[in-house]
Amino acid sequence: MKTLLKIDRVIENIQTYLCMALFILILILGSVQVFGRFIFHAAPPWTEEAMRFCGIYLTFIGSALTIRVDGHVSVDIVISFLKSNKVRAALFVISRLICVVFLIMFFPGSIALVQKSGSSLGAAIQIPYSYIYAAVPLGIVMMLCSYASAIPKLAKQYAKGEK
Amino acid sequence: ACGGGGGGAASGGSSSGSASSGSSGGSGEPEVVLEFGHIQNPGHALYIAPEELKPLVEERSGGRIQLNIYPASQLGSAREMMEQVTMGTLDITFADASDWASALNLPELGVFNLPFLNKDLASQIKVINEIIPEAVPEMLEGTGLKLLTTYSNGIRQPLLKNHPINTLEDIKGLKMRTPETEMYVNLWNALGASTVTSAWSEAYTVLQQGVADAVEADDVGLVSMNLQEIGKYMSKIGHLSQAYIVLINEDKWNSIPEDLQQILVECLAENQAKQLADREALGIEAEKTIADAGVEINEVSDAERQRMRDACQSIYDKYADEYGQADLIAQMEALNG
Amino acid sequence: MIPIAVVTLLVFLVVGVPVSFAIGLSGLLAILFGSDIAPFMAVQQAVRGMNSFSLMAGPLFILAGEILGGAKLSKRILDFCRACISQVRGGLGMVSVLANMIFAGISGSGAATMSAVGSLTVPELRAAGYKRSFIAALIAGSGALGPIIPPSTNMIVFASLTGFSIGKLFIGGLIPGIIIGICLMILCRWYAGKHNVDAGSGAFSWKNVWKAFKNAFFALITPLIIVGGVISGVFTATESGIVACLYGLICGFFIYRTLHLKDLVNIFKRAASSSAMLMMIMGISNIYSYIFARENLATTIKNFMLSVTNDPTLVVLIIIVLMLVIGCFMETLAATAVILPIVYPIVTSLGVDPLVFGVIFSIATVVGGLTPPVGLYLFLSMNIAEAPFKEAVKYVAPVVLIVLAVMILAYLFPPIITFVPNLLMGA
Ligand code: NA
Ligand code: NA
Numbered sequence: 001m002k003t004l005l006k007i008d009r010v011i012e013n014i015q016t017y018l019c020m021a022l023f024i025l026i027l028i029l030g031s032v033q034v035f036g037r038f039i040f041h042a043a044p045p046w047t048e049e050a051m052r053f054c055g056i057y058l059t060f061i062g063s064a065l066t067i068r069v070d071g072h073v074s075v076d077i078v079i080s081f082l083k084s085n086k087v088r089a090a091l092f093v094i095s096r097l098i099c100v101v102f103l104i105m106f107f108p109g110s111i112a113l114v115q116k117s118g119s120s121l122g123a124a125i126q127i128p129y130s131y132i133y134a135a136v137p138l139g140i141v142m143m144l145c146s147y148a149s150a151i152p153k154l155a156k157q158y159a160k161g162e163k
Numbered sequence: 164a165c166g167g168g169g170g171g172a173a174s175g176g177s178s179s180g181s182a183s184s185g186s187s188g189g190s191g192e193p194e195v196v197l198e199f200g201h202i203q204n205p206g207h208a209l210y211i212a213p214e215e216l217k218p219l220v221e222e223r224s225g226g227r228i229q230l231n232i233y234p235a236s237q238l239g240s241a242r243e244m245m246e247q248v249t250m251g252t253l254d255i256t257f258a259d260a261s262d263w264a265s266a267l268n269l270p271e272l273g274v275f276n277l278p279f280l281n282k283d284l285a286s287q288i289k290v291i292n293e294i295i296p297e298a299v300p301e302m303l304e305g306t307g308l309k310l311l312t313t314y315s316n317g318i319r320q321p322l323l324k325n326h327p328i329n330t331l332e333d334i335k336g337l338k339m340r341t342p343e344t345e346m347y348v349n350l351w352n353a354l355g356a357s358t359v360t361s362a363w364s365e366a367y368t369v370l371q372q373g374v375a376d377a378v379e380a381d382d383v384g385l386v387s388m389n390l391q392e393i394g395k396y397m398s399k400i401g402h403l404s405q406a407y408i409v410l411i412n413e414d415k416w417n418s419i420p421e422d423l424q425q426i427l428v429e430c431l432a433e434n435q436a437k438q439l440a441d442r443e444a445l446g447i448e449a450e451k452t453i454a455d456a457g458v459e460i461n462e463v464s465d466a467e468r469q470r471m472r473d474a475c476q477s478i479y480d481k482y483a484d485e486y487g488q489a490d491l492i493a494q495m496e497a498l499n500g
Numbered sequence: 501m502i503p504i505a506v507v508t509l510l511v512f513l514v515v516g517v518p519v520s521f522a523i524g525l526s527g528l529l530a531i532l533f534g535s536d537i538a539p540f541m542a543v544q545q546a547v548r549g550m551n552s553f554s555l556m557a558g559p560l561f562i563l564a565g566e567i568l569g570g571a572k573l574s575k576r577i578l579d580f581c582r583a584c585i586s587q588v589r590g591g592l593g594m595v596s597v598l599a600n601m602i603f604a605g606i607s608g609s610g611a612a613t614m615s616a617v618g619s620l621t622v623p624e625l626r627a628a629g630y631k632r633s634f635i636a637a638l639i640a641g642s643g644a645l646g647p648i649i650p651p652s653t654n655m656i657v658f659a660s661l662t663g664f665s666i667g668k669l670f671i672g673g674l675i676p677g678i679i680i681g682i683c684l685m686i687l688c689r690w691y692a693g694k695h696n697v698d699a700g701s702g703a704f705s706w707k708n709v710w711k712a713f714k715n716a717f718f719a720l721i722t723p724l725i726i727v728g729g730v731i732s733g734v735f736t737a738t739e740s741g742i743v744a745c746l747y748g749l750i751c752g753f754f755i756y757r758t759l760h761l762k763d764l765v766n767i768f769k770r771a772a773s774s775s776a777m778l779m780m781i782m783g784i785s786n787i788y789s790y791i792f793a794r795e796n797l798a799t800t801i802k803n804f805m806l807s808v809t810n811d812p813t814l815v816v817l818i819i820i821v822l823m824l825v826i827g828c829f830m831e832t833l834a835a836t837a838v839i840l841p842i843v844y845p846i847v848t849s850l851g852v853d854p855l856v857f858g859v860i861f862s863i864a865t866v867v868g869g870l871t872p873p874v875g876l877y878l879f880l881s882m883n884i885a886e887a888p889f890k891e892a893v894k895y896v897a898p899v900v901l902i903v904l905a906v907m908i909l910a911y912l913f914p915p916i917i918t919f920v921p922n923l924l925m926g927a
Contacts (some may be wrong), residue, residue: 016765019772023563026556030742034735037359045348045360048553051738055556056547059783062776071773072518072780073831077873079516095516102525109528109540116250116540120242121265124345128268129246132551136543205845235845237793243548252541343553362554364665365736371926372733393926 008149015064015142022058026051046124053132060139067146070154089158096151103140110136193229195419199255200238208383208445209407210234212314212438220430228423242266248412255311257409261346267306271486277479278350279472281404282499284446287315288439289498291406298491308410312431315442316405317381322394324376327461331470340366340375353475381405382449391456399462400471501534501791519834520780527787542787549786550779553738555660559775560741561608561651564748566771568606569616571752571759576716577602578620583712591700592628593638593688596621600642601649601681605723606744608653610646610869610877614639618884629697632887637895640881641684644866644903649677650727653778654862657833661840664854666737667730671921672859676910683902718751731924785837798842805846812850816857819843820864827868831876836865859917863907870900
């Protein structure tokens with residue numbers, strides 16, 4: 001149990017620092033674009049594309065952080081009207097397991113897309129699009145790790161009536 | 164090209180997906196269903212041609228072919244649709260030659276977008292009719308794609324606020340708004356201008372507020388954004404020719420019975436001829452709108468245009484040496500007469 | 501495909517599956533069992549929905565809000581507002597509204613605005629005698645100003661889906677936002693008079709205002725940098741997001757020295773988490789847009805709508821009411837991503853000014869956050885004000901009415917929206 005918690009902590013840190021790095025990279029690229037235009041009267045044409053690609057990675061990895069705080073918006077009318085904590089906990093687990101099912105079903109498609117898009121290049125940055133699509137399977141793995149940690153933790157809170 | 168000739172940057176919306184099943188005259192189910200996706204919105208010069216192709220093909224084939232058209236980026240941006248056609252989840256799409264070049268990792272396709280290659284629409288049409296049908300199928304070998312036809316999206320021209328361009332020196336120090344495409348940026352930098360890249364939807368603001376003092380697009384595209392309201396000069400240097408290449412997934416093409424392939428080829432020839440003629444008419448109309456708005460339109464001398472082209476020699480060298488396109492470039496330049 | 505997609509989506513939503521994943525799974529099931537489309541197309545479409553430069557402005561303004569909140573700029577803004585208007589009856593309520601309006605000029609999302617300013621004002625408002633229920637409604641209302649006063653994530657979403665100019669939309673929201681803010685202040689005055697609380701304290705002095713202004717100067721000019729940059733065309737919205745973040749970091753680390761390196765981890769973590777939520781919805785709902793396009797739903801809906809009426813006002817009304825109803829039950833961004841690409845071409849083909857429609861539509865999506873039973877701003881404000889749901893709802897009603905009234909007014913008198921952008925950025 002202790003080692004599992006430790007592993008979870010490490011994974012969370014990886015997710016956090018990756019997101020931070022991506023955000024900082026976006027800020028740097030954006031600054032190059034803005035200041036390049038003001039100071040050198042020419043911004044490189046690839047900053048915009050690079051920022052979009054970082055944004056895609058940020059979305060998929062950041063989504064794993066969102067899962068940890070259960071921050072993906074949901075319609076929680078039913079759960080808010082239920083009285084029994086046990087039933088609420090059960091509904092929570094079921095709904096989040098449906099997310100897990102989605103992620104697992106989404107995975108093969110993401111791998112197929114990565115394999116198929118190797119010869120397609122970005123318009124400004126000439127890198128294969130498979131590197132961009134690789135954000136999806138990576139993000140799915142990250143999100144599944146987050147769910148493995150978040151579902152038991154939050155279900156307990158629901159069962160105890162803390163949520 | 165993103166943000167090129169009007170509405171290219173708009174994603175999402177569309178009004179008339181004409182993907183109805185209404186095929187005429189045939190008995191029952193069509194034998195071949197073709198899905199044709201593209202990025203242009205209603206009102207754009209390139210939106211019309213596929214709309215006209217549909218009834219033509221469906222009638223001529225007696226309903227044996229059904230052509231479904233998905234305009235206005237409904238199925239994805241140009242990039243995603245090019246991927247889809249390669250992967251076989253969409254049958255047909257069109258894009259600028261240089262867009263195909265990066266999407267297919269075939270840099271030699273970009274040769275049709277070389278700066279100052281076609282001086283006017285007439286020479287562009289010669290390239291479309293005489294060069295592309297020979298050269299492109301060869302380039303496409305092994306990609307799983309087949310050339311269906313080529314449309315024209317006109318010739319790009321700069322529209323300026325402060326002074327016209329008569330000589331190469333007039334370009335020095337200009338701040339030119341371009342799309343975020345490498346070729347455009349490199350071309351203007353080679354000519355001595357600095358560039359401001361922006362989404363096409365922001366072009367009006369960028370020019371009006373003086374962030375850029377010139378924009379460049381084809382005549383129809385300029386009018387579609389009302390840019391003639393702010394620009395004072397249009398100098399017809401013809402720096403970039405936009406041939407829109409229409410490709411079909413090769414497996415899909417091979418699955419079409421031969422007699423239907425023949426009908427398609429005939430319809431496409433007719434459709435293309437009409438598109439090229441219409442584009443010319445639209446261009447004349449757009450230029451009139453620009454002139455009526457008080458914009459001063461000027462031509463540049465052949466000698467001066469040659470100087471501008473020579474300023475971009477490094478770009479030509481790359482295509483001649485690295486991608487082995489020297490012969491093709493010579494052939495195309497000869498067409499300028 | 502569409503029946504499978506819609507039925508499974510409803511089931512997943514009712515069970516409480518997070519919206520983005522519910523859309524993803526129902527879309528995937530529709531593709532797998534209702535078509536012969538390869539499932540990797542769903543992945544391509546999801547990524548396509550995120551692969552937009554204008555949409556990148558969303559995460560950047562979320563980050564800017566977090567940085568400026570973390571640098572405690574909200575407190576300085578609040579002090580300045582206090583010096584300006586706390587002297588009149590209802591003044592403390594007005595201070596909270598005004599501070600929210602200024603912070604809304606920095607942050608793109610309502611939630612960031614509310615947590616930055618709202619939490620600071622509650623104790624004071626309580627001490628002055630305001631009921632928790634009113635405080636909650638007030639915070640919810642001024643939080644809703646976040647995405648109406650530029651910058652605005654809702655408008656970023658609108659622009660990225662339609663290709664319309666973000667800059668113009670931003671500036672179009674300015675006057676409606678200010679009118680709503682003023683109405684909320686009048687509401688405070690009315691409440692304080694009716695319940696005889698917060699008679700106002702201290703005397704107004706220009707000296708105090710000047711002192712507070714100097715103290716808050718760098719915070720107060722942030723909205724001017726952002727709005728000014730967008731109006732002048734010097735930056736795009738996305739770039740002004742970059743500038744706002746850099747400016748916030750400079751303020752926090754060098755000018756006010758209120759930020760510390762260790763704060764950054766949490767700031768980035770929170771911003772990444774909210775950004776991913778937004779971008780995930782935008783991405784995954786694109787699977788639906790793809791399915792709808794393949795099934796040619798746009799034409800069906802267009803024909804249906806035009807068979808009912810081709811009066812532009814009525815069509816806009818139907819769309820807005822639809823968004824308001826959906827907004828009662830769920831976060832509206834997902835609905836926007838699915839519905840807007842279908843209805844936008846219909847609306848523009850009827851000759852409605854896309855700028856007016858864009859601002860009205862964005863306000864409608866904001867109202868969804870206020871209306872019970874499910875409303876993001878409502879929940880958050882109940883949390884901040886520690887007010888129970890039943891009571892908070894009572895005072896939210898007038899707030900919702902104010903926002904709706906301003907929305908209708910702006911539609912009837914479009915210059916409210918179009919005057920400033922057309923003046924500064926051209927028609
Ligand atoms: Na805002
Ligand atoms: Na609601």
